[in-house]
Amino acid sequence: MYDWVLTVDTLIALKATGADEAAADEVVDTLKAHVRDHNSFDAWGEPGRRVSGATAKLLYAAVISGEDPTAFGAYDLRRETLDLVAGPEKGLEEGRVKDKVDGGDSSDTFGQSLAVLGLARSGDVPQRGEAFVCRIEGKPTAATEACVNTPPASAHWSYWHAPDGGNWAYSQSGASGSKPAQGSFEGWSFSLNKTSTTNPAPRVAPVRP
Incomplete structure (x- = not known):
């Protein structure tokens, strides 16, 4: 069974060092086929749930790998990340990338940072819109x-x-x-x-x- 957190971390390390591009490409291909295994609860029979930190990290990984984040395998990681940005109804949490799950939110500073980096490098970061x-x-x-x-x-x-x-x-x-x-x-x-x-x-x- 894959540890998807470490898998994405490995890809980020490989791209940062340029140590083994062939291995990095293999990891990218694997991740494209397993996006939902990392950023959702689909495997546990809870479709529609999304984990913000995992989604943001996948977006960032796609960008630094030179992949199109709007077509990473069968998924639009940029759109999925934007869909997790809290709106004005969340009060002080407006603009924060939050989990779409029941019973809590695991988002943290690292996830916010990866979301900003991924969005900035794939287009722009929302400026609060309306x-x-x-x-x-x-x-x-x-x-x-x-x-x-x-x-x-x-x-x-x-x-x-x-x-x-x-x-x-x-x-x-x-x-x-x-x-x-x-x-x-x-x-x-x-x-x-x-x-x-x-x-x-x-x-x-x-x-x-």
């Missing part, structure tokens, strides 16, 4: 900020909420994870070199006419 706001009413201008990557924390639109006739409160969650009460207000204020305690509140009072 989870951030870059431009409102043409500000900042396209000449100042292309809005391709996630805006820096030092210059961004801060998000606020308030009841009708009340006071603005800085939101501890992004707009995508917020559920404003009916009749309340949402506001945005551009913050430059500010913190969550010094961000300026929106200048418009949250009062219905």
Whole structure:
């Protein structure tokens, strides 16, 4: 029975040293036929489960081996890794590569690092997609900020909420994870070199006419 963790580790070592390319090619061919034996619970009768660390390591191994990670055997390792990236509904864990299993998550720093390396070398690393706001009413201008990557924390639109006739409160969650009460207000204020305690509140009072 194969130890798939050590098998992938061996491939990474072989590619790093260039010691035996023929052996490395043989390991690659073996891994292509056994992706699910390493990154899933299929062999235990639990289809659909995915292990993030194993998936990320396979992606990285495919990239450093000069293989197409979107067609590694019968598998798209880049897509599978992206599918494991936590969305805004996960709160502080947003952007983390997490297991798709029942009862826990074994993801760790090594898995996160391999995921970033694999994604960066096979295309790009997600920049939060729809989870951030870059431009409102043409500000900042396209000449100042292309809005391709996630805006820096030092210059961004801060998000606020308030009841009708009340006071603005800085939101501890992004707009995508917020559920404003009916009749309340949402506001945005551009913050430059500010913190969550010094961000300026929106200048418009949250009062219905």
